[in-house]
Amino acid sequence: MKLLPFVLAALGLAALAGCVAPVGPVQVTRFHAADISPLGKGTIAVEPAPGTDGKSLEWQTYQIAVQRQLALLGYGEAVSGQGSQIAQLRLSRAVTDPVRRDGPVSVGVGGSTGSYGSGLGIGLGFNLGGKPAQQVQTELGVMIRDRATGQTLWEGRASFTVDSHSPLASTDLAAAKISEALFKGFPGQSGETIEVK
Secondary structure, three states: OHHHHHHHHHHHHHHHHOOOOOOEEEEEEEEEOOOOOOOOOEEEEEEEOOOOEEEEEEEEHHHHHHHHHHHHHOOOOOOOOOOOOEEEEEEEEEEEOOOOOOOOOEEEEEEEEEOEEEEEEEEEEEOOOOOOOOOEEEEEEEEEEOOOOOEEEEEEEEEEEOOOOHHOOHHHHHHHHHHHHOOOOOOOOOOEEEEEE
């Protein structure tokens, strides 16, 4: 009976561990113009990139997350069509089934020879893990342009993949994490790809 609290605590920790799915790093690549002095100044509007549906709730969630990061960098918020700069946002999210490379049953054969005789062994393995979880792939791209000239001042892409059980499979959490990773150390080293955990 005295062991009961310890057993319950261990079961609770195991349950919590099962709920928290691993989170992979965010891959981030950024490019910027030689003159970075206009970045982080003035007002900026987050607008849909050409061919992007800016009316979807998912896109709007990412718009809010990107606008928040831009405000932290020193930009003033502007409504669409206004502001000295434009942040064109594009978003891609896809759910894929992982490819299983091995079958549910595997057979292994091993042998050895030597001065003390020879031996042969056969092993049979069964994969009881079930079907792997679906993967959610998210890619966020932002291009900052000068509104008056149309010149591209900065461009960044960020992406990550998690399984569908991860908390980051939800739009709200994914938007916050990937936006923060994209602008970490802004403007970043031009042409460099980094991993943000």
